[in-house]
Amino acid sequence: MGFRPTSETFPLLLVINPNAGKKSSSEHLTKTIQPALDHAGVPYRVIETTSKGFAQEYFRENIRQIFIDFVQSLAASSSAVSAQQGDTEGVTGTGEGTTTTAAATTAGPPEVVLKIMVIGGDGTVHEVINGVLQGIHGSSPSSGPSFVNDNFRPKVELSIIPTGTGNAIATSQGVMNPQDALDRFLAEKSVPLRVVQVSQRNNNTSHTNTNTTTTTTNSNGDNDSSSTQGAWKPVVYTAVVNSFGLHCATVFDAEGLRGLGNVRFKASVLKNIAFLKQYPARVELFGPVQKYDRSSHQLIANATTTTTSPQQDQQQQQQQQQQPSVTLPGPFTYLMLTKQSSLEPGFVPTPFANTSDEWLDILAVQNVGRGQILDILGDALKDGLHVKQHENVEYYKAKVVEIETPTQGRLCVDGEFLDIAAGPEGRVRFEVVSDPNIQLFHLCV
Ligand SMILES: Nc1ncnc2c1ncn2[C@@H]1O[C@H](COP(=O)(O)OP(=O)(O)OP(=O)(O)O)[C@@H](O)[C@H]1O
Structure with missing residues (x-):
């Protein structure tokens, strides 16, 4: 298959990972999705991934051209419609006023909605998101002028046909199978899909997946932080889950067990519980924080976030940015920082997570033994009961989270791995940034 950018109309890019989950993507494409799209009259281009990293590289290299072609094709179909109507409404066909509906025109900058359907799992979605953002912004939003700005800010609407193993994003929206996901795409309803920016300060960061290690060397000089330790540099964006400790070790070991199919996570978690370790780190939450209160069963705002005047509000915000709340x-x-409530059907580690809000949900279990973690994870499999039941489970919502490990550590970032140096040098920051040039993604629901 493969995708060739053309100037034809292509309202949908279809990214298929034939290797996801039980390798059923191709069958879903030919038997269910293509007939439905043909019936609905939706033209599409297919991008078939051939290896790990393919989708990310594809979007990094091509996203600019994709937008150019897309806007041109909308403009072309807009002028074709206006010609059919005798051009009575003065549509020029230059692309100005282009909206999702090719025929419609409005005042102001063009609203462009690029639709991408992913037939695969969360790893493929992660690659698409990172490829799109790298293609738009380069290595970081501060690395130079970007073609996405106040004058051109497209939406990227993702429809996820869940053929992966965990399918956390789809499951968290209650999408239980490919047909359900397809119906939701055709219904054309979407919500914002916020991504988490993962940043490091040091000049050399090692971002690893099981097949490759990418070492990014930042060019110094562009300071976007007042810290004496230098600017925070985005390393990767995540939409699913960031973790440390048992969960990270489980995902890491499960990669080596892919031959076992979908039971590889179960095998890996049992091994890591049998040889349970405690993982040293300090985690700091900055800015406003909410904590789950087990007696009232509510999320309660941290007392330090209460303000009485706008001036105090500003002072307090500054303090909150510097001092952890x-x-x-x-x-x-076990430590998990996530935007999704569920990681697979029935397993709901962070029940209050919301893909569209600007909070990061934190599940923290510190220094518990084998029996306790088994009970906690068992209750997480009962639709999130662990949060209500176990006093060793701490649940927060925060805007910014930083983690530092006293010895070399490993983080899982959407199924990939970030090896971090010991001490302040390796400190990692997680933030649901409000930058509208980053938060471009929407999710069909
Ligand atoms: N053709 C391919 N061959 C091998 N690996 C591929 C191919 N295309 C993509 N990949 C890689 O496969 C990995 C897993 O894909 P994906 O996440 O879609 O499925 P999954 O792991 O089964 O599902 P989930 O992440 O939801 O548990 C991704 O990291 C992706 O980069």
């Missing part, structure tokens, strides 16, 4: 000293048995 909450510090978790570790060591951690």
